[in-house]
Amino acid sequence: MLKKLLGTAAVVLTLSAMPALAEMKVGSIVELSGAGAAAGTNFRDGVKMGFDEINEQGGILGEQVQILEYDTQTDPQVSRAMVQKAIDEGVYIITGTVFSSSTVVNMLVAKQNGIPQLTGSEAPSITNMNNPYIFRTAFGSQMGIPKMTKYMADEMDVKKVAVLWANTEFGKGGYSAFKDEIGNYDIEIVADVPTEQAQTDFSADVLRLKNSGADAAFIYLTEEESARFLREAQKQGLDLPLIGETTLIGHKVIELAGDAANGAMGHVGLTPDANIPEMTEMVERFKARFKYTPDHNAIKGYTAAWFVKYATELVGSPDSEAIAEKMRGLTLTAADHPGILMDVSWDETGEMHRESFFVEVENGKQVVKAILPAN
Amino acid sequence: MAELLQLIVSGLAAGSIYALAAVGFTLLWQASQTINFAQGEFVMLPAFFVLIGMTVLGLPLWPSVLFALILSLLILGVMFKKLVVEPMMPHGTLPLVIATIALGILMKESVKEFYGATAQPFPAIFPQSVYNLAGVSISVQDICNLIVSMLAIGGLQLFLSRTRTGRSMQATAQNPNVAEILGVNVKRMVLYTFLINAALATIASVLISPIYLAKFSNGETLGLVAFIAAIVGGFNQIRGALVGGLLIGVIDNLSAVYISAQYRMAMPLILLIAIILVRPQGLLGTSEGRTV
Numbered sequence: 001m002l003k004k005l006l007g008t009a010a011v012v013l014t015l016s017a018m019p020a021l022a023e024m025k026v027g028s029i030v031e032l033s034g035a036g037a038a039a040g041t042n043f044r045d046g047v048k049m050g051f052d053e054i055n056e057q058g059g060i061l062g063e064q065v066q067i068l069e070y071d072t073q074t075d076p077q078v079s080r081a082m083v084q085k086a087i088d089e090g091v092y093i094i095t096g097t098v099f100s101s102s103t104v105v106n107m108l109v110a111k112q113n114g115i116p117q118l119t120g121s122e123a124p125s126i127t128n129m130n131n132p133y134i135f136r137t138a139f140g141s142q143m144g145i146p147k148m149t150k151y152m153a154d155e156m157d158v159k160k161v162a163v164l165w166a167n168t169e170f171g172k173g174g175y176s177a178f179k180d181e182i183g184n185y186d187i188e189i190v191a192d193v194p195t196e197q198a199q200t201d202f203s204a205d206v207l208r209l210k211n212s213g214a215d216a217a218f219i220y221l222t223e224e225e226s227a228r229f230l231r232e233a234q235k236q237g238l239d240l241p242l243i244g245e246t247t248l249i250g251h252k253v254i255e256l257a258g259d260a261a262n263g264a265m266g267h268v269g270l271t272p273d274a275n276i277p278e279m280t281e282m283v284e285r286f287k288a289r290f291k292y293t294p295d296h297n298a299i300k301g302y303t304a305a306w307f308v309k310y311a312t313e314l315v316g317s318p319d320s321e322a323i324a325e326k327m328r329g330l331t332l333t334a335a336d337h338p339g340i341l342m343d344v345s346w347d348e349t350g351e352m353h354r355e356s357f358f359v360e361v362e363n364g365k366q367v368v369k370a371i372l373p374a375n
Numbered sequence: 376m377a378e379l380l381q382l383i384v385s386g387l388a389a390g391s392i393y394a395l396a397a398v399g400f401t402l403l404w405q406a407s408q409t410i411n412f413a414q415g416e417f418v419m420l421p422a423f424f425v426l427i428g429m430t431v432l433g434l435p436l437w438p439s440v441l442f443a444l445i446l447s448l449l450i451l452g453v454m455f456k457k458l459v460v461e462p463m464m465p466h467g468t469l470p471l472v473i474a475t476i477a478l479g480i481l482m483k484e485s486v487k488e489f490y491g492a493t494a495q496p497f498p499a500i501f502p503q504s505v506y507n508l509a510g511v512s513i514s515v516q517d518i519c520n521l522i523v524s525m526l527a528i529g530g531l532q533l534f535l536s537r538t539r540t541g542r543s544m545q546a547t548a549q550n551p552n553v554a555e556i557l558g559v560n561v562k563r564m565v566l567y568t569f570l571i572n573a574a575l576a577t578i579a580s581v582l583i584s585p586i587y588l589a590k591f592s593n594g595e596t597l598g599l600v601a602f603i604a605a606i607v608g609g610f611n612q613i614r615g616a617l618v619g620g621l622l623i624g625v626i627d628n629l630s631a632v633y634i635s636a637q638y639r640m641a642m643p644l645i646l647l648i649a650i651i652l653v654r655p656q657g658l659l660g661t662s663e664g665r666t667v
């Protein structure tokens with residue numbers, strides 16, 4: 001009997017002496033395969049690096065963070081199932097997805113379960129759906145496109161524009177935001193060219209831009225398609241200024257398109273080449289760890305991890321409902337919150353506000369031409 | 376007019392690469408009644424062999440292409456025949472078709488696992504210069520792609536019709552039993568067909584990857600387009616596959632500009648349905664008799 005009691009006590013003591021299992025479970029749900037793999041892999045690696053650094057510095061509220069990773073295969077229905085799976089496995093907050101077509105579907109699952117979601121998506125519709133649990137890690141295209149359009153009209157004197165856009169949720173968002181915005185600047189669309197997701201042959205599309213008589217072309221495609229487009233544009237000697245968003249001039253695009261990316265320009269919310277010491281250091285650490293140059297999606301993922309930390313610590317517990325409430329209207333300054341890299345605010349819809357950049361690709365690098373104020 | 380010419384030139388360049396893959400379909404069908412639904416992946420894979428040669432082995436581009444060709448001949452030629460086609464052949468065409476679908480998935484997932492899911496830059500094989508002729512931008516890359524594809528297919532035609540081995544292959548395709556009685560080494564001829572298919576896939580891969588970028592999923596589109604091209608042209612004629620490939624390349628470009636960019640993917644399928652209804656054996660196919 002005594003032996004049994006001693007044995008039981010020993011087991012209890014052993015169990016209580018073991019470190020507590022991680023309770024801070026975060027779902028990292030991104031596109032690791034399919035058309036969105038370039039963006040998703042960057043975002044996932046950024047999230048991983050961010051939480052690893054947070055864990056090294058003591059975690060969140062003294063607890064280590066456990067990342068649960070899920071691949072959406074760039075399929076909206078799979079992404080929906082993955083969000084549900086993550087929630088069933090006990091995550092209190094979600095990072096991802098990056099592709100807007102997936103986010104508009106899976107954010108409803110997170111909303112139903114009251115789980116905050118930090119998305120890398122940029123389609124305007126995402127923050128227009130009265131979802132109090134969705135927060136951006138980079139601002140929506142409706143925020144960036146006005147800045148870019150103003151630059152096109154004021155600095156480049158563009159009057160006629162050709163538009164090449166992806167016929168997806170992401171593309172439609174950017175396209176309609178651009179179409180709305182050019183009305184303010186007397187810019188006319190002279191060629192309107194929709195493309196399909198994962199399109200490989202852009203020869204006909206480039207020709208349409210070439211014969212459009214436009215002063216410049218607005219390109220709104222995802223990364224891999226942008227790279228294929230740029231290669232084809234170079235092949236056909238297209239000499240229009242090519243202007244776009246981060247997906248035209250991101251580092252993955254530059255790597256894939258090579259020389260063909262030179263001369264492309266556009267607006268980026270985040271760039272590793274911005275002259276911000278914290279960001280430069282983050283990029284160097286990322287390169288040393290993952291052996292490739294991060295793009296804006298990696299920075300989104302990295303900052304998302306730190307947003308999770310600060311929002312959770314402001315609330316004082318991994319209370320999903322309270323965190324979502326706290327983040328609406330929240331402002332975090334880079335000086336007081338290491339890891340977030342730049343000052344940032346979210347409004348009541350989860351939309352993000354912060355400074356951004358207009359860059360041009362020169363010799364395979366983004367060169368910042370202007371810093372654009374927050375709007 | 377310049378626009379039309381430009382579209383035709385670009386379409387022919389892309390179509391000639393589709394034709395290389397389509398010829399592979401025709402060859403394997405003729406030689407062994409194999410409908411290879413992994414044909415798209417056969418075109419996708421050699422690009423990664425080239426990248427392995429360049430990045431892992433540190434070889435320059437052309438030695439890497441040679442390395443890819445050797446690996447393709449071994450894996451997509453010899454091993455495909457020995458490990459997939461020969462064991463499945465006695466069970467009929469359908470199990471073999473399913474086996475090739477499975478093989479395609481295995482190849483795609485393996486590349487994704489070992490090389491990553493994201494697209495990889497692939498070096499340009501030809502100069503990137505562009506010439507302007509009568510308002511048409513002629514890219515050296517397009518012209519070279521067209522020439523190389525045509526030379527490969529023309530060379531194959533000559534090989535099959537002018538050499539003893541080629542005629543033995545044709546005899547094997549027409550009637551293997553009679554060919555064997557006449558002293559043709561049927562097994563060897565069938566193996567040659569698989570090796571030629573692997574070589575054509577390697578050429579197509581090296582030509583198309585600078586444009587498509589090297590990605591594990593490239594075979595999905597290529598396989599479908601090549602299959603349609605082979606049926607449109609005539610599944611039992613090499614020249615049919617050639618015509619089918621070129622036609623689809625041009626129609627795809629023309630429909631994107633003159634009909635609808637949104638429905639461009641549908642146009643080859645509409646063409647396929649129309650051909651099957653009007654001329655089931657394909658544009659240049661024959662309704663019976665098989666010749667390589």
